[in-house]
Amino acid sequence: MPPLDLHPVAEVIPSPCSVSVLKGDTAIEHLNRTLTVKTSELQFSDRVDGLLCNANGRILDRLMVCNLGEEILLIGNHGVGGDTRENLIRGIPWDEEITVMNGDGAITHLRLIGRAVNRCLAGLGIDPLEISEERWIEYGSALVSRTEYSESSVIEILVPSAELDAFTALLHENGAISSDRNRCESLRIELGILDHREMNSAFLPLELGLSHMVSLNKGCYPGQEIHARMDSRGKASRGIVRLYLPSDVAVGKHKVPGVGSITVTASAKAFEGSVALAVVPLPAIALEELELREGLIAVMQSL
Amino acid sequence: MGILGGEGFSLPVVTSTEVVDVQIEFTEPAKQAMKSTMGEDGTTHVVIISAESGGCSGYMYDMQIVEDPNDDSFQRMDVGGLTVLVNNKDSEMLSGIRVDYKDTLMGGGFQIDNPNADRSCGCGQSFG
Numbered sequence: 001m002p003p004l005d006l007h008p009v010a011e012v013i014p015s016p017c018s019v020s021v022l023k024g025d026t027a028i029e030h031l032n033r034t035l036t037v038k039t040s041e042l043q044f045s046d047r048v049d050g051l052l053c054n055a056n057g058r059i060l061d062r063l064m065v066c067n068l069g070e071e072i073l074l075i076g077n078h079g080v081g082g083d084t085r086e087n088l089i090r091g092i093p094w095d096e097e098i099t100v101m102n103g104d105g106a107i108t109h110l111r112l113i114g115r116a117v118n119r120c121l122a123g124l125g126i127d128p129l130e131i132s133e134e135r136w137i138e139y140g141s142a143l144v145s146r147t148e149y150s151e152s153s154v155i156e157i158l159v160p161s162a163e164l165d166a167f168t169a170l171l172h173e174n175g176a177i178s179s180d181r182n183r184c185e186s187l188r189i190e191l192g193i194l195d196h197r198e199m200n201s202a203f204l205p206l207e208l209g210l211s212h213m214v215s216l217n218k219g220c221y222p223g224q225e226i227h228a229r230m231d232s233r234g235k236a237s238r239g240i241v242r243l244y245l246p247s248d249v250a251v252g253k254h255k256v257p258g259v260g261s262i263t264v265t266a267s268a269k270a271f272e273g274s275v276a277l278a279v280v281p282l283p284a285i286a287l288e289e290l291e292l293r294e295g296l297i298a299v300m301q302s303l
Numbered sequence: 304m305g306i307l308g309g310e311g312f313s314l315p316v317v318t319s320t321e322v323v324d325v326q327i328e329f330t331e332p333a334k335q336a337m338k339s340t341m342g343e344d345g346t347t348h349v350v351i352i353s354a355e356s357g358g359c360s361g362y363m364y365d366m367q368i369v370e371d372p373n374d375d376s377f378q379r380m381d382v383g384g385l386t387v388l389v390n391n392k393d394s395e396m397l398s399g400i401r402v403d404y405k406d407t408l409m410g411g412g413f414q415i416d417n418p419n420a421d422r423s424c425g426c427g428q429s430f431g
Contacts, residue, residue: 021312033357055360055422055431071307089318091356093365094376094390099315106311141305160309220429225359 001244001299002271004151004190009175010114012168013184015195018061018081019103022072022088026096031072034091035063036205036227038218042067045135047145051205051213052076052084057226058201060087062194062213064156066136066143073143075109075158077196108164112155112176113187121155123174131155142167149191150303186268189242189275192303197251197265198240198277206236207279209303239285240265243298246273254292259284262292277303322391325378327352328401333413334383336404341368341385349386351377352402354393358429360422362396364415395419396430 022031032040037050044067052061061084066073076084085100092098112120118128126139136143142159159167168178179187188195198208205214205227214227230236243249249267256262260281267276276298284290290298329337337350349371354362377388389397401416410426417423420430 021307030356033355033363068307073307085316086318088356089316090320091354091362093355094351094353094392095367102313102316103307103311106309107306138305141308143306158306160306161311162309220358220363220424222357222359222361222431225424 001301006152007114007177007179009116010112010120010155010171010177011183011187012171012176012178013111013113013187015109015111015193016078017107017109018076018078018084019105019107020074020076020081020085020088021101021103022074022098023070023101024096024098027072027098028067030088030092030096030098031065032218034088034221035065036214036221036223038215039065044069045137047134047136049147049213051199051210052087053205053221053223053227054201055222055226057204057223057230059199059203059205059208059210060084060201062196062199066158073103073107073158075107077199079196080200106161107158108161110157110159110168111193112157112171113152113191114176116175117153117155120171120174120176124170140167149193151191154191154193182268185266186270186275189266189268189277190270192242192277194240194277198279202263203238203279204230204236206230207238208240235282237282238279239282240277240279240303241285242301242303243276243278243290244271244273244301245276245292245296245298247296248274249276249292249296249298251276256280256284256290256292259287259290262290320392321395323394323398325380325389325394325398327380327382327387327389327397327399329382329387330401330403332404332406333402334385336406336413337385338383344368345385347371349379349388350382351388351390352393352397352400353390354396354430359424359426360420360429361431363429366413 035050046067048065061076061080064075081104121128131146136145145156147154262280264278351367353365357363380387399418403414405411423430
């Protein structure tokens with residue numbers, strides 16, 4: 001497998017998202033009843049990432065929760081904001097005043113990835129040591145946080161869309177570049193950053209390696225019985241992997257002889273071929289290679 | 304924080320809910336349990352049965368004894384001399400339910416059987 005080829009400074013990767021805002025004294029408790037993670041102890045500027053699941057335990061949305069005091073900002077998956085807001089509104093108790101607002105398009109989510117991201121941040125006047133996974137720090141009107149992936153640290157930036165051009169120009173002045181769509185997608189796949197193509201109702205959290213976004217001791221939430229059962233029985237029936245291929249592979253289901261059905265969720269050109277994310281039957285995860293069709297052999301890597 | 308200070312946030316999102324005339328069946332043990340719980344408060348207080356998000360199956364039942372809110376958004380029912388209220392927003396989900404009471408040490412208390420539910424959680428507190 002080729003080594004991860006990161007930009008010497010940083011690349012700016014736009015991450016399409018939905019944006020919702022919750023207002024009300026009990027908004028945090030309302031979220032706590034609904035999400036897979038505990039939100040009830042979130043303090044001002046704290047961050048937690050959780051999932052909204054259905055009663056079958058399948059993923060409806062992934063939400064990055066930002067506690068902004070009087071408001072709770074929810075950054076969700078692209079294209080499902082309306083359903084998430086509907087879901088949140090329907091369950092508001094009669095004696096709680098909670099307002100749900102649509103902020104789709106008002107905020108842009110950027111990711112900053114590279115070998116010298118800290119240098120770029122320092123150029124902006126941000127102390128990289130202040131940026132953690134558990135909270136958001138303010139930079140002007142933007143919010144900045146960090147997510148650790150196995151291959152690299154990724155800086156999460158939320159910026160008002162009206163200020164996007166000016167903010168991007170600042171990043172460029174400090175050595176970052178904006179990459180084309182294919183490069184953004186190949187980086188996402190290589191780093192194992194999941195989005196709406198993976199985190200949707202086709203999959204369960206444990207199939208995608210998202211156990212860190214599922215709390216089994218916070219009490220009931222939609223899908224909890226299924227998640228608890230999967231955990232106690234010790235395994236999911238499928239798992240997500242990264243594939244390196246000598247040529248393109250189509251997104252969708254593939255029948256693989258001797259393995260069964262695999263689902264390729266995303267693919268992008270990379271190196272001399274392509275890189276893809278796929279959900280495969282659990283027994284296949286131990287394999288090093290997968291013959292997708294005659295002559296097309298993928299090298300497989302766990303996320 | 305300034306991130307919400309800009310433009311692009313819409314007015315509060317509203318969602319339409321169908322309002323139906325609520326019919327709820329109470330078993331004798333349920334009526335007796337409500338009477339005994341409310342005691343003398345039965346003249347000034349009401350029982351509100353509602354649904355809120357959460358639980359394993361999507362929604363959780365809730366029963367509260369509160370002072371009569373005298374609010375038009377509730378439907379009122381007389382149950383053996385006690386007043387039971389259901390908010391219009393919950394009417395579709397809760398109409399047709401049967402409320403029972405089981406006097407057992409484990410898993411006792413009010414039990415709700417809901418014909419509108421596609422599924423319910425093992426503990427009986429949640430439905431979807």
